[in-house]
Amino acid sequence: MDSILVTGNGPLNGQIPIAGAKNACLTLMPATLLSEEPLTLTNAPRLSDIKTMTALLQSLGAEVSSLQDGQVIAMSSHSLTSQTADYDIVRKMRASNLVLGPLLARFGQAVVSLPGGCAIGARPMDLHVEGLEALGAEVELKDGYLHAKAPGGLKGAVHQMRFASVGATENIVMAATLAKGTTVLKNAAREPEIVDLVECLRKMGAQISGEGTPTIEIQGVDRLHGATHQVVTDRIELGTYMLAPAICGGEVELLGGRMSLVESFAAKLDAAGVSVSETEGGLKVARKNGRVRAVDVVTEPFPGFPTDLQAQMMALMCTAEGTSVLEERIFENRFMHAPELVRMGAQIEVHGGTATVTGVERLKGAPVMATDLRASVSLILAGLAAEGETTVSRVYHLDRGYEHVVRKLEGVGAKIERIKGQ
Template sequence: MDSILVTGNGPLNGEIPIAGAKNACLTLMPATLLSEEPLTLTNAPRLSDIRTMTTLLQSLGAEVSSLQDGKVLAMSSHDLTSHKADYDIVRKMRASILVLGPMLARDGQAVVSLPGGCAIGARPVDLHLTALEALGAEMELKDGYVHAKAPGGLKGGIIEFPFVSVGATENALMAATLAKGTTVIRTAAREPEIVDLADCLRAMGAQIEGDGTSEITIQGVDRLHGATHPVVTDRIELGTYMLAPAICGGEVELLGGRIDLLQAFIEKLDAAGVHVQETPRGLKVAQRNGRVNAVDVVTEPFPGFPTDLQAQMMALMCTANGVSVLEEKIFENRFMHAPELIRMGAQIDVHGGTATVTGVERLKGAPVMATDLRASVSLILAGLAAGGETVVSRVYHLDRGYEHVVSKLSGVGAKIERIKGQ
């Protein structure tokens, strides 16, 4: 099994290109199931999760071609041959549940395995199912699969979520585009990935209003047509690499970065003493004053501080001046990186959904183990700021969400290499 070797060696300088968003692309790909005409995605990230979704769509009969070194995905679902998403594929990635709504909307039937993915909490699919039931679908859970039917097609309805769910909003939004009549989604997720999906669906002929707010209205249409759509910038990759110069010092320009994607996160960086500046090509991040200041963080749905940047922010706070409190309100079990950071000399006290971090002057390199996708990159960031060598094992998590992390970081002066497993 591969590992990543990181040696702390001072400030970083240069530029890092930011890829298209993994979470957006994984949502946009199932949208091809809504139409018999081709859907082409540009600015696609090159990740193992994208390959998994490709395999899943192909198992349903969709054609998926990877062009321009993987940056363009050309898809066509003119002739679906199956409506069953098998466990062997779905277990690898929670986003697989997003084929449920499109298949049900288009053909009135779908059988989808309950999904897998990172072990960071229960993340049940109940909200996906109740949303589709509000559109007239009949659901049955049997032998680990969701058996869904809508013999007369889906019908518009009111979907009111008890709390914000990005995935359930996405599934409901896609299904509602072909439902008869008007659908209103309340307590809808407001993330940029939701807006990106709505933009793509509108390009395919959908009638959607209110995306980016907590109430989305969809007027169903009879059919959707083909389209070409650019995947939005990955705000989580962007935030991750913004933290690299923050934790190491130096100045790095993030190509394609946008402040509106990460307003709450950038406000915390500013409070910590990290300078963020817009440029014609993206965002420039600089940290020249030694240790940053400790800041408190509470994860919240967009536009709040992203849960997917909590682990990376904790790595920064490990060497901050003062005591910071990080409260995780989105997922349980999302402090599994804390014991690994403690192995590197961090002072972290975890109680339930709260972690108290007392900054130390410097971390020490150590062998550590990645427990999930975002934890894996937080350990790399910590290694950049640590004395000596840090070896991060189980980096297959990393490959799910970050393309070419070694070359991107080494390109700005980091001493990092991938070690092939035996």
């Protein structure tokens, strides 16, 4: 099994290009199931999760081709052969559940395994099911599979979500595009990935308004057509690399970055003593002077502080001046990186959904183990600021969400290499 060796060696300087958003691309790919005509995505990230979604769509009979070194994905669902998403593929990735709404909307039936993915809490499917049932679907759980049907087709409805779930919002919006009548989805998630999905669906002929607000209105249409769409910049990769100069010093420009994608996160960095400014090419990040200051963080749905940046922010707070409190309100069991950071000399106490971090002058390199996608990159960031060598094992998690992480960090002066497993 591969590992990554990081040696702390001072400030970082230069430019890092930011890829297309993993979470957006994984949402856009199932949209091909809504139409017989081709859907082409550009600016696609080259990640293992994208390969998993490709395999899932192909298992349903979709044609999926990777072009231009993986940055273009050409898809066609003109002759699907199945409406069943098997456990063997779905278990590998949470986003696999996003085929449920499109299959149900277009074919009136779908059988989808309960999903897998990172071990960061239960992430139940009940919000997805409630929304689809509001549109007239009949959904039954049997032997670990959701069996959904809508013999007379889906019908528009007003539905209020109990929680602003991103995945449930995406599934319901896609299903409602082909429903009869108007659907009003209240307490909808507002993430940029949802805005990006709606922009793509609109190019395909969907009639949708209100994306980016808590109320989305969808007027159902009889059919959707093909389209070409550019995947939005990955705000989580952007935020992750913004932390590199914050934790190491130096000045790094993130090419393709936009402040609108990371406003709440950038505000926290500013409070900690890290400058974030817009440039013609993206965002420039630099530590203002000396050691960063401790700041408290509460994860919230967009536009609040992203849960997917909590682990990386904790790495920064490990060497901050003072004590910070990080509260995780989105997912349970998402502090598994804390014991690994403690192995590097961090002072962290976890109680339920709250972690208290008392900053130390310097972390020390150590062998550590990645427990999930975002935890893996938080340990790399910590290693960049640590004294000596840090070996991060189980980095297959990293490949799910970050393309060319070693190359990108090497490009700004980091001492980092990937060690091939036996």
